[in-house]
Amino acid sequence: MKSQYLKIIISLSVIALIFIARLSYLQLFTDRYALNAANTSIKIEYIIPPRGVIFDRNGKILVGNQPAFEISYTAALLKPDFDTLGFCKLVNISKPAFIQTMKSIEQEKYYSRLTPMTFMKNLSREDMARIQELIFKYPAFSIVPRPQRQYEINTSGNLLGYTNQVNDNDIKKDSLYYLPGDIVGKSGVEKSYEKELRGEKGMRYIQKDIRQRSIGSYKNGELDKEVVTGKDLTLTIDYDLQRMAEEMLVNKHGAIVALDPNNGEILTMATGPDIDPNLFTGPEKSRNLYKLANDTIYENKPTFDRSVQGTYPPGSTFKLLTALAAMQMGVMTDKTIFPCGRGFFYRGKSIKGHGGADPLIPSIQVSSNCYFTYAFINIIKKYPGNPSKGVDEWQKIMESFGLNKYMDNDLAVGAKGKIPSGKFYENRMAALYKANGSKKDPKNWDEMSTGAIYNGMGQGDVMLTPLQMANFVAAIANKGWYYTPHIVKSIDGKPNPDPRFKKKHYTAVQNPQFYNVVLKGMEAVMLRGTGRGLMSKDFTQLAKTGTAQVPQGKDNSIFVLIAPADKPKIVVAAVMEHAGFGATWAGPACTTIAEKYVTGEMKREHLYKKMVTSSFMPEYKRQYVADMKRKGWYKEPVVDSVKLKKIKDSLKAIQDKKIKVKNTNVKPIKSGAK
Template identity: 75%
Template sequence: MNTRYLKIFSILVTIALIFVARLAYLQLFTDRYALNAANTSIKTEYIIPQRGVIFDRNGKIMVGNQPAYEISFTQALMRPDFDTLGFCNLMKISKADFIKRIEVIKKEKYYSKLTPMTFFKDLSREDIARVQEIIFKYPAFNIVQRPQRQYEVSTSGNLLGYTSEVNEREIKKDSAYYLPGDFIGKTGVEKSYEKELRGVKGVKYIQKDIRLRNIGSYKNGSLDKDVITGKDITLTIDYDLQRTAEEMLINKHGAIVALDPNNGEVLVAATGPDIDPNLFTGPNKSKNLYALSKDTLYENKPTFDRALQAGYPPGSTFKLLTALAAMQMGVMDEKTIFPCGGGFFYKGKRIKGHGGADPLIPSIQVSSNCFFTYAFIAIIKKYPGNPSKGVDEWKKIMSSFGVGEFLNNDFAVGARGRIPSGDFYEKRFKAIMKASGSQRTDFKNWDEMSTGAIYNGMGQGDVLVTPIQLANYVGAIANRGWYYTPHIVKAIDGKPNPDPRFKVKHKTLVDPKHFEPVLKGMEAVVLRGTARGLKSNDFTQLAKTGTAQVPQGKDNSIFVLIAPAEKPKIVVVAVMEHAGFGATWAGPACTVIAEKYITGDLKRENLYKKMITSSFMPEYKRQWIADLKRKGLYVDPKPDSIKQKRIKDSLEQVKQQKAKLQKKIEEETKKNNTAKKTVKQ
């Protein structure tokens, strides 16, 4: 009897287990119950918040919002009697296009029958007006309003950045917030302040009956969440200054950066070529982004932010840091004189340069290559037999100015630049010796000439700095040894930027007393030196010119400026690629920006007009062709027969028009003569 009951019990338990297993399978591995839930229970609707508005420091709106519409698709709500043809007519698409769009959606990594997926983007207001009257007939499709960025400016595309649809990596990184079809900041301020700008999504839970009709909020809306608009952001940028800088970079490659040395606020971060941010919106957005990314003709590269990412040899502007490091390391002082009569001669090497056997201040004034090359040799030789120790001490001082390091700021992109170490030269010297067949095994006491290290003192050699780093170290010089990290956001929702990175006063490793002769040298540059032609009658300036040699083409034009000299309010630096002398091109650009910021006006319009009307594109084209020829890739262009025919046709038209005009004149003359004869009769 017990055995019989046991068998019955076992059978019942087995049946129960099978039932539970089947139920679990249906719930976990099929959408059947989920579909019923979607059809008869609750629909979740997300409300996309408006992104925060971006202002410049003076309250000008740079980026706002405008409504954008799209159609979403939820597979779970698809009816068996769906009218495909009617829907295609409504959307003005073909059946083949409809099928293709659905197939693409189903291949999405995060596709789910329950999740609304983007079916159609960028509908116009006219499209929405037409569709919204009939869309209820197709419950699997829904109109979704998403805020779209509206740019109120026509420059600064790299600085501001753009938003676009999230990719798989971005969803994984923040899956608690992002869903397929959401937008995220991809570049610029939009990227670096994404969390502040994006806001918080709202959520509504709506009950539906078996016929997919809304029957009210779930639990009277007690679980709903209000949408929270993104926070507004005020930039440190002065847009009037920024626009002026961008205008002066038209048809040029380079950058202009300006900051307030008192707080690290970046006033200008202009790069050339610039991007019109309006290319980031509208139905042609993807096409525009692709075209920008592929624009490498003459090395244009508009998506490459030269103000933040380009590493340039700083040229003679670096002599300021060479002097400070040499004095701090005790290998020279402001009265030191090096044997510079007639230029630099060392180990059979000659470097041309200005000046003679002068101390520091006049050497800065005339930008003596000889003086600062000897100063750097003194740095290298501070520790006899161990040049790496001297170079590493120098590198440490350079790092304290933010050179050769990431600045840890709030820009979306950046670059480290390069300040070489002792190990860098040991490895280079080893490679040189091995290539020459030398049997040498000890490379600690490397040679400063064969490695090229001596050129670092005058800002050539192996030193590379970005324009933002250049502005930062000039700001530290203006402050006599300290700086705040350069940053781009001044306030968030009307309150000062709380980021602690921008509250720390960074002190350099150079004693404040060493800055005085360097600043006097910069004053002499403006009063009697290489920048005397840029002296202003409205405010005092401290400056340094730079003309950096590059492998091919004209030299880079570089200039740094501090103003006013007594109590600095602005530091401006400019780099113009392959433009020539620093005082000729980069200098006027810096002067215009400083003048406009301090006086509120463009007093010397001649400098501004010179900059906006000049173009370096012929030089870039020449270099581009020369580079292709060196690589054996250049092909002489064939005569454009179509263009020639067009010209020929145009000339023929002009000829015919002249003939017609001549004939008309002759007829008028004949007519007038006939009339005169008639009058006489």
């Protein structure tokens, strides 16, 4: 009995010794509990670093920082005799507003009595100076410097992006860094390069007494961490070109993208409508963001970046790839001639055509719908009885040009577009058979019934982003390879280390002769074809026009261009929604961008002025009204009877010669003039 009792005593003693030893180790030899964020005697004060500055490729500052301040609140420091009215007067708010703010803070998910919470943001320097003199009377509140973004330009809001306070998802993604109230990049470059731009917070460990008052640094600052400023970014963007492109997109929906084909650097990535990034700062920031996100009238959607998110039928620009794929698959050569007199006629279907029965180069020159439709029919029928096999082979060739997939670049958003597969058409044919009660095998699908016949001329089911259009043209300029398009050239003055942007991607078409004839066709477009009106005496250009039919209204205007012809430095792609012919609208946008980049100046100002002063808003309004009427939601605008009466009275007064109208610019019409 005694031996058992002794064993129990020894066991308990051993356990007690282990417990005491472990407790001593934790308290004497580690800071695990001393540095716990919830510990009442040691607190961490964070120093927020300024975000990195963003430059364009020529060193122009696009985004910098400006001093900004906010007031933080720690509930544990609020005294029972807190002077509410005095504090409200100091920060210039009403007592009800103060009470409402305090309630909102207490309802926040990450609220803690020991954690500083944001009470007021966006203090001006004048307010900060005034409040700072008396804030010591209210120890629960303190002024916290938090640098704010300052935009040095008034365009390219989608490209640059904006910052805002973190939400739950941001904290979950990086809970070791972000705390409630922190700032994070929400879109554009600010989002895609967040880790580089944000820097590293500084930390100071402060000892507090029982009343949460600071009594000095912990361990003389041995554990403190210095703040590290965010890294500066130099973009590949040429802001002179970017601004030109944005100006040409005013009152238009569309995009203009320019690349350097030699390295994949994005020189211009403009979208219309554009956003002034200054709307992302200041006290009206939240309201502005809400307005931008909800601006859908006339399909404006300013936060939708059409250069990388918009997908469009590429129209006749796609005929370049149809030719390359057909030659690669061996279903035609550059000497092949199709029966294209006065248009396309096939199994009872007719398509308006251009030119006659010509080989490839003249067909590119005149943009023959007939020629490239027949070329695609040959692709479909390469394997008799198995159209899916031919289409799948074509799809792989297209994907090698960067189509039908996300481009794995450094942009915050993007769309993959669409290049249909054989299975896609089998499913469509199966649906048609089911609707008709047919039991035929959908694997031997029909190019007419499925609509696949239109893909060869860039209509049908093919959808590309403007960035993808520019990229496939870069691959043609390089005769079979391209670099992934990217937007950051260097980080803190050192070349962008991302290996994705140093790898050459080779297309499935590697025969240089195939490219030579396609490039000859693009040359013919500018010399004597659909783009001849945009030819320049100062630099050479290779191009392809595109006019894509869309169901909503007028055609989309599309254009792709390479310049100069012998040693390409730039490729440009432009899409103007519901504008009309490719050479009429998208063409001038592309050639003026190329001219500025290649020659260093704008020599054909009339083209630039034409773009800047034109507006497609009436067409967008017409489509909007038609759509609203179709849905039964349209309401006729209410006429202001008072204003209408004033207008009528003014007109009557003019007619009665009670008001004299003088116009010194009016000249008498000569006899016989029209």
